[in-house]
Amino acid sequence: MMYFYHYPYPQQPSYPGYHYYYPINRQYPQVDVNVFTKSIKSYRLLMAQGSVLLDRLGDKGFDVKLMTAAQQGNQAEVDRLIKTIGLKVPVKTRYTPTGVTFELTTQPDPGSYMNCCTLTVQLKWGN
Structure with a gap:
């Protein structure tokens, strides 16, 4: 839950009833980009595999x-x-009379459950 202190703020318009609310500063942990970096590398693989799919x-x-099989x-x-x-990654295919969707996913990381x-x-x- 975030708490706000209510103080008039002098740089803001000074008409009756106007007050600026600002949050209490909270300390956040240092960011860790390791998971994000792994995700980016994995996504590059997905994009390369998507390109192989589109070529075929x-x-x-x-x-x-x-299309005959789908129909x-x-x-x-x-x-x-x-x-x-x-393809080197799992693909789930869904289709309707008007379109097809291919969902390419990465393999779960051994240290992760998803x-x-x-x-x-x-x-x-x-059409």
């Missing part, structure tokens, strides 16, 4: 197979096709 999706023959609601075939790309980063690629493929 640029192949018309592959796209026809992928038929064949999630297993969609997943199989995406696995043939050979993934640090997710790259979501949303593409339109119908």
